Amino acid sequence: MSSSFDNVPAAVRIVEVGPRDGLQNEKVAIPTPQKIQFVQMLASAGLPVVEVTSFVSPRAIPQLSDADTVMSNITRLPGTAYPVLIPNIKGMQRALATGVRSIAVFTAASESFARHNINASIAESLANFRPVVALAQQEDIPVRGYISTVFGCPYEGAVDPQRVVAVAQELLAMGVQELSLGDTIGVATPRQVENVLDIVLAANDITREIVGVHFHDTRGTALANVLISLQMGITTIDAAAGGLGGCPYAPGASGNLATEDLLYMLHGMGIQTGVDLEKVVAATRYIAAYLGHTPTGKYYQAAVSSR
Numbered sequence: 001m002s003s004s005f006d007n008v009p010a011a012v013r014i015v016e017v018g019p020r021d022g023l024q025n026e027k028v029a030i031p032t033p034q035k036i037q038f039v040q041m042l043a044s045a046g047l048p049v050v051e052v053t054s055f056v057s058p059r060a061i062p063q064l065s066d067a068d069t070v071m072s073n074i075t076r077l078p079g080t081a082y083p084v085l086i087p088n089i090k091g092m093q094r095a096l097a098t099g100v101r102s103i104a105v106f107t108a109a110s111e112s113f114a115r116h117n118i119n120a121s122i123a124e125s126l127a128n129f130r131p132v133v134a135l136a137q138q139e140d141i142p143v144r145g146y147i148s149t150v151f152g153c154p155y156e157g158a159v160d161p162q163r164v165v166a167v168a169q170e171l172l173a174m175g176v177q178e179l180s181l182g183d184t185i186g187v188a189t190p191r192q193v194e195n196v197l198d199i200v201l202a203a204n205d206i207t208r209e210i211v212g213v214h215f216h217d218t219r220g221t222a223l224a225n226v227l228i229s230l231q232m233g234i235t236t237i238d239a240a241a242g243g244l245g246g247c248p249y250a251p252g253a254s255g256n257l258a259t260e261d262l263l264y265m266l267h268g269m270g271i272q273t274g275v276d277l278e279k280v281v282a283a284t285r286y287i288a289a290y291l292g293h294t295p296t297g298k299y300y301q302a303a304v305s306s307r
Contacts (some may be wrong), residue, residue: 008230011272012156015049015180015212016042016259017239018198018287020085022244024054024061028292032066038287039074039082042241047259051104055091065142068122071098083144087118089131096139100132104144105129105176109164112155113148133175145176146214151188161199169208178210180238183225186218192230197232212236215257217243217296222257224266230271237262242284242295258297259261260284278303 019039021134022184023030035053052074058065067084076082081100086092095103107125108114114122136143150164168179181200187195191212200206213236215222215267225239243258265276281303288295295301 007150007233007270008269008271009233011235011274012266013231013236014050014259014262014273015047015071016241017041017051017214017238017256018240018242018244018259018284020051020053020064021238021256022240022242023287024063024289025245026063026296027166028290029063029195030290032069034071034287034290035066036073038241038283039070040044041283041286042280043080043082045078045283046273046275047280048138048274049083052082052084053085053126054085055095056087056103058180064113068094068098071095081142081203085146086132088128089135092132093296094137096135100141101142103132104146104180105132105171106146106148106185107167107171108148109167110149110153110156110160113125113153114155116155117148122167126167126174129171130174137175142178142224143169143176144180144212146180146182147171148182148184150181151192152185154185161196164196165200165203165206167293168200169203172194172205172210178212179206180214180236180237181221182214182238183216186222188215188225189221193225193228194232197229197234201232207254208233208235217247217255217257223261225267226257226262227271232257240287241280241297242298244284244287244291258295258300260297260299260303264299299304 017064053067053070054064055067081102082099083104084095086103133143147167149219215225240256241257241259245253245256251268
């Protein structure tokens with residue numbers, strides 16, 4: 001008997017974005033030693049990728065002004081990637097000085113969002129990344145490309161999927177090896193995700209193997225969107241411990257899909273991740289003491305309330 005789950009992957013790679021995308025929007029300054037410990041607890045849980053911080057200007061995101069110190073002092077586990085977000089060549093040079101061996105760059109599918117978020121047009125942002133990616137290639141450092149507002153923009157509304165394709169192909173042409181398609185304001189629904197992925201995956205040079213998805217849970221549809229992505233063969237999913245995050249440039253956007261919620265669903269479906277769910281809960285509980293509020297992840301809240 002056939003099932004609608006017959007085509008889902010046997011294993012999924014989770015990209016943990018809590019220490020960077022999660023903490024950058026927190027109002028309370030998180031002490032540097034606690035950020036380092038948070039990263040190390042997440043890596044120890046078996047997460048294959050833990051995005052640590054961003055080498056953005058300290059004036060732009062004060063919460064991440066300690067990027068150099070954090071990156072220089074984490075204890076790196078073999079087999080775990082510790083990427084950082086790089087805005088420009090100056091940030092790349094800072095990152096290299098701390099021993100960074102994996103990076104990400106960030107642009108948008110919406111001109112208005114790009115202007116608000118990085119104070120540049122899409123074309124200008126891509127031009128800024130070219131020397132960054134070129135230097136990464138010289139250093140044999142893999143590069144991930146984030147494309148935000150793929151499923152909707154807070155300023156423009158609907159986004160044409162062909163604009164997503166155009167940005168994706170520009171990134172790949174300059175040497176980016178992996179794409180993360182972001183639902184920055186949490187408006188996507190499963191049918192829309194299916195339609196967008198159909199268009200993106202039909203484009204030249206864009207395969208399932210290099211595409212990840214990044215959903216925010218603003219309207220409670222993140223897991224449903226993950227499920228349709230799995231059914232379409234996507235095997236890389238971004239998530240943040242505890243559901244931390246949001247976007248300072250996207251009004252009303254709540255946190256990322258919670259890593260614990262994602263793990264609970266995947267493990268319940270028999271999909272392998274290599275990640276210890278309870279150790280991720282422990283990492284979230286650790287950092288929650290410094291946030292001034294309770295993380296929004298559903299599994300996390302259930303686990304804490306039952307103890």
